[in-house]
Amino acid sequence: MSPVDENVSAMLASSASGTTLMILVQLASRVFTFTANQLILRGLPPAILGIASQLELYFISILYFSRESIRVAIQRQPLQLNSIAMSGHEDDTDPASKKASDVSEARTIASQSAVNMSYLSLVLGFLFAMVFAASYIQFAPSEVSQLPFYHASVVITTVASLMELSAEPFFTVVQQYMLHRKRAVVEMSAAFVKSLATCLSYTWAARTGHAVGALPFSLGYLCYSSTLICGYMLALRGGTDKWNFSIFPTKMKSRNGSEYLFERFSWPMITLSTNVFFQSVIKHILTQGDSMMLATMTSLEDQGIYALASNYGGLMARVLFQPIEESSRTLFSSLLNSGGTGKLSGKNVNAAKSQLTEVVRAYSLIAVVGFPLGPALVPQVLHVLGGRSWASPRVSSLLSLYCYYIPFLAFNGISEAFVSSAANPAELRKQAVWMGGFSACFASAAYLFLKVGGLGAHGMVYANIVNMAVRIVWSFSFIQSFFSRHKSGMALSELTPRPLTCIAGVIVCMILTTRQLYASVNTGDALSFGAVYILVVSYLERRYLMVYYTKAREVVRSKTSKTPKPKGE
Known part of the structure; x- marks a missing residue:
């Protein structure tokens, strides 16, 4: 196997492992949060929950504007998959070893530069925190x-956001070296402490x-935030010394002896992050626009x-879809990084296409199952968990409607x-312009449903x-044109389930809707009906499921076979 193929295989394997761990992180953190919320939800007035949602929007906004564009730019750099393996095996008399040493030095410089750049998030954080804090206090x-x-x-929320931004250098190292296990342990611990503190104080x-x-x-x-910083410091203790760079902003020396904070490859990263920042402003408005409009146009109870x-309603999106999106972005960024040459390897493009089609096909199957069953099951669960203060037709119908929204979140x-x-800076600027049009479309739709239709939260x-x-x-039209440019088309049949599966989903939706099961069915009947439907879908998609079951077994088997043997064998 060629070095390129080995590198692609390593990226895919690491991405799969990282996705699994991050799903476990999200699942554990949501279990902690869910448990804490259940302990306080029955006595929590809707108005206080409304204030909590405003604080969450405030916290997310500071973090998003401060670090999102810089994270995207850093993730577009090559992953340091082989740096650890190379350390401790160098021989200065060997020409091949000297070349490896030069490559290792270049990676060290790139890693240090990425760490230095991550501190820009903290600088931006101070600026945005002051502006947002003054706005939230003055105009409340x-x-x-x-x-x-x-x-x-x-x-306190402002201080917490700045403390979390202080952990960005650690996060950069974790992403650069794909230390998913360390990240999982740290983030699960932080989620547990957060839930425990919220629950105990309330x-x-x-x-x-x-x-x-x-x-x-x-x-x-x-x-x-406090646990995140302490956890990363303990997890990465001594690691940066082994990789020959510092977790603190450090000047680097060039061959002519001059010192600088950013090596020359960082300037394209800074340019890219600037382009992404202006796009992220519009994207954040689109993503959090519902919370912003509700905060300004509705009561705290609403x-x-x-x-x-x-x-x-978004629990599944955060537990399952968010880790897949995050790990896929890291993988796509590495596979589709041209290294400044403007040319991409055909094998890398095909690997990225394979990852994309597999994820979209899996999402399509989840949507086929979730569209009919989600609206029937979620309100029943709410009646058990939320108590009488939250058991109302208004809340139940809103949760049922939200189930239709979740697949759109996943595909987007x-x-x-x-x-x-995959987009270059020019294409990112073009996307930012389109995002402006999407903002106008969203605002028009919100006005139509909220003001004209009077649909409230449903609108x-x-x-x-x-x-x-x-x-x-728009995104899939860009993806289709991208693969066409690289002579690798993408058919609709690669992304969707079998036609019979889709027909079965439509029939089940019609049955549940015509019998009005959403409002009258009991939980046991809904679960039984859902189990039968899932078995039908599994049978119709048995070939697809068997293919990926076989792939999963091969991945596990390959990891087992690569376990180091003791010396002397």
Whole structure:
């Protein structure tokens, strides 16, 4: 096998392992969060949950604007897959070893430069934190600002966001060297501490009769960021010395003796991050536009109800789809990195296409199962978990509608992950222009459904579906043109289930809708009907499922066969 093939295989294997670990991280963190929320949800007024959703939007906005564009630019650099293997096996008298030493030195410089660049996120974070904090405190409505500990909650959340941005250099090292296991341990620990802090502080306040507002949620963010920093420091202790670079911003020396913070390959990264930043502003508005509009146009109670639907309805998106999107973006960025030559390897393009088609095909199967069954099952679960204060037809119907929105989230996430990895700066600027058009489309749809139609939170879900649909269409048109340029077309049959499977899904949707099972079926009947339908889909897609079951077994077998043998054998 050639070195190129070995590198591609290593990337694919590492991506698969990383995706699995990140799914476990999301699952564990959501279990922690879910458990904590269940302990406090029954006594939590919708207005307080509305404030908590505003704090979450505030926290996410600071992090997103400060680090997203820089992360994308850094991820477009080659992964350091072989650096660890090369250390400790050099012989200065061997020409091949000298060449390997030069490559290792170049990788060290690239890694140090990436770490130096990650500190720009913290600088941007201070700027955005000051602007957003002043805005949240100055322009908060009276019903919000008069709640207990509102200002303290904003300040603590601001500090927590800056502390999390301080962990960006560690995150950069983890991504560069694909240390997925270390990241999984750290992030699971942080999620556990966050949930524990939120739950304990709210429980203490409830038992002692103190009105603390949304303060427990801000304390949860602070504990999460603190644990993240401490965990990364312990996980990477001594690792940077082995890889010959520092986790702190350090000047590098060129061959002529001059010192600099960024080597020459970093300037394209900075240019790319600038282009991505302006695009990310529009993208963030599109992604978080529903929360922004609800915060300005609806009451705290409505915001709390929508936050509940978003948290429960989007649970699958965060547990399953987000890790796949993140690991796929890293893989696409590495496979489609031309190294400044403008030319891509055909094998790399085919590997990226294979990853994309596999993910989209899997999402299509999940959508075929989720479209009929999700709206029937989710409201039943809410009645058990949420208690009487949340058991209303309004909340149940909103959760049912949100189930239709989740597949659009999934398809948009993976398609935009590919676009952000494959597009050059000119194409990213073009996408930013289109994003402006998507913003106008989203605003028009929101106005139509909210103001003209008077649909409230339901109208916001409809507007989000329209928003995601137009973005998906644009992204897949770019993907199709990208593969056409590289003489590797992509047929619709590669992305969708069999026609019989789709027909079965339509029939089940019609049956559930005509019998009005969404409102009247009990949980046991819905589960039994869903189990039968899943068995039917599994039978219709048995060939597809067997192919990927065989692939999974081969991956496990190859990892087992590569286990190092003891010396002397």
